[in-house]
Amino acid sequence: MKSIHLKEISFSIIANIAKGIGHPHRLELLELVSQGSKSVEALAKEARMSFANTSQHLQRLKQLKLVTTKRQFTTVYYSIADASIPLLIKMLHQTAFNLSADFKHTLLAYQKEAKVKTITMDELASKDYLMIDVRPTEEYQFGHRAEAINIPHTKLSSSMNKLDKQKLIVAYCRGELCSYADKVVEVLTKVGYNAVRLKDIIMTKSA
Amino acid sequence: MKSIHLKEISFSIIANIAKGIGHPHRLELLELVSQGSKSVEALAKEARMSFANTSQHLQRLKQLKLVTTKRQFTTVYYSIADASIPLLIKMLHQTAFNLSADFKHTLLAYQKEAKVKTITMDELASKDYLMIDVRPTEEYQFGHRAEAINIPHTKLSSSMNKLDKQKLIVAYCRGELCSYADKVVEVLTKVGYNAVRLKDIIMTKSA
DNA sequence: TAAATATTCAAGTATTCAATTGAATACTAT
DNA sequence: ATAGTATTCAATTGAATACTTGAATATTTA
Incomplete structure (x- = not known):
């Protein structure tokens, strides 16, 4: 050939x-x-x-x-x-973010408007926090961060009493375009929790 | 929004x-x-x-x-x-290789037919070798592996006397679909050199 | 101003893609 | 065999893409 x-x-x-x-x-x-x-x-x-x-x-x-x-x-x-495939898509997101002023601007403007604080894994290194996965339970079962507990965004009202107001609550969902974590952080912040959204999400299959 | x-x-x-x-x-x-x-x-x-x-x-x-x-x-x-972008494309190659039996088979069949031995960076770890970049000089100047010397495939004939027959010669070019390295390895092997092609290529900008 | 070199643009034609509508298929329960 | 549920397939319409041909543009040199 x-x-x-x-x-x-x-x-x-x-x-x-x-x-x-x-x-x-x-x-x-x-x-x-x-x-x-x-x-x-x-x-x-x-x-x-x-x-x-x-x-x-x-x-x-x-x-x-x-x-x-x-x-x-x-x-x-x-x-x-x-x-x-998820790695490929993540890389695609990154490239789009780097290349497209529109995308970068839209994303950052949305985050600013949503008034949701974000945090990176690096920034979390020296902090005491509770990480919550706000996706549906089937997705949590499929794979999640080892340290995260599952509180589906649809069940926040009935679950939030489990949360420690003294701790930093870090929420994540499917990726940067998924708004479940934004909504959860907004609600939790309103009732006095110290809640933020995890910025970079690296999903691992549960062991 | x-x-x-x-x-x-x-x-x-x-x-x-x-x-x-x-x-x-x-x-x-x-x-x-x-x-x-x-x-x-x-x-x-x-x-x-x-x-x-x-x-x-x-x-x-x-x-x-x-x-x-x-x-x-x-x-x-x-x-x-x-x-x-090159990282995105590399990831795309990987996904295509994983998904497409056609691609995987075509690539492996070609490599077998070309009778060119390949080697990975890991396999090289314990060996003594000389690495040669067979791309055009402008591409070498743009970025190359620190340990590589440049012998453009078009100048192999006049340059091969510089090479030590006692050493393992490791050639690389632009990526897995570039055949310059195959040709160089073929020629060098014919005249008695111990030559192989580098399997995974990770390009770095020259410092 | 004209010529040379390199590149981009525009239009036509053929092909491919995307969404919708409606039919057909797959599987289970009765 | 029929009905219910979920899914896939087929055809149509309109939009988007790809290649070619030929014209237009950009820049320098003489």
């Missing part, structure tokens, strides 16, 4: 993967399934896309082998196909 | 970056300018694309701020716009 042939085949395949994530809907769907197996219905609802459209995009992701499926009776569960 | 709005804007911007690299020609052009500033003519020639097409794709990359330009008289030099 000539090397020019290898190059052409390879670039074609690699570019096709990039093209596959080159649509906002598919990117969002991939980020959602990175957090755990989900049904088409759940994905459509979470991403606020029409059912047929969601299914179409999922077929495209499946064709590219970015996702895998598992049917349980009538329900098909979609999962991330490879551990490198 | 509503969080749903932020999400939509953000995914749109991020996905657009992915779409920008979602074409084999643009991906190749980006990999080439990652190795140093290049003119349109040089890029068209290296990538074997028509001039007009090359320019069109470069305009697209420029529009997405993936590349920057600098005009010197009549010649426009294209450069990589951000250090995260």
Whole structure:
């Protein structure tokens, strides 16, 4: 095989993967399934896309082998196909942030407007804190930071009494575009907790 | 600003970056300018694309701020716009390799057929070797591994007498799809050198 | 001002992509 | 066999993309 042939085949395949994530809907769907197996219905609802459209995009992701499926009776569960995909997407976020003044500005403006303090893992190093994962419990079970407890944002009201007001509460969710943590921090701050949002999220599979 | 709005804007911007690299020609052009500033003519020639097409794709990359330009008289030099881009592309290669049996098989089959031994940095740890960068000198000057000397593949014949036959010669070029290192290793092996190709390439800017 | 060199732009054509609508399929329970 | 639930497929329409051809532009030199 000539090397020019290898190059052409390879670039074609690699570019096709990039093209596959080159649509906002598919990117969002991939980020959602990175957090755990989900049904088409759940994905459509979470991403606020029409059912047929969601299914179409999922077929495209499946064709590219970015996702895998598992049917349980009538329900098909979609999962991330490879551990490198979330890393790829994270890198994509980083590059977009570096390149796009619009994106950077929009993100920073939103954070300022939301009046939610953020903190990095480095900044946390010398502090005493409680870390809470505000995603749905299935996503927590799929993988979470070892030190985090799960308080789904939908159950904040009934769970917040468990929290120590003397401690710094650090909330995280799916990624920088997920607003659950913002909402939780806002509510907790209002009732007197010292709450912040974790800035950089590095998800690990639970042991 | 509503969080749903932020999400939509953000995914749109991020996905657009992915779409920008979602074409084999643009991906190749980006990999080439990652190795140093290049003119349109040089890029068209290296990538074997028509001039007009090359320019069109470069305009697209420029529009997405993936590349920057600098005009010197009549010649426009294209450069990589951000250090995260080569890392993103490398991650993309990795994901494609993991997902695509075709890609993996094609790459491994080519390497087997080329009869070129490869070696990793880890495997080199305990060995005595000479590392050679076989890219054009401008690319070497732009950035290279600190321990490498530059022997452009086009100047192998006149330079190989400088090499010690007692030492292991480790060649590298632009990335896994660049065949210059394969050719150099083939030639050196034929005339009695102990030559291999470096498997994983991690480029650093020269200090 | 004109020529040379390098590059970009514009338009046409063909192809691919995305969303919607509606039909078809897969599976279980009755 | 039929109904219910969930999902996928197919076709259409309109938008977006890619390549080619040829014109236009940018810059320097003479």
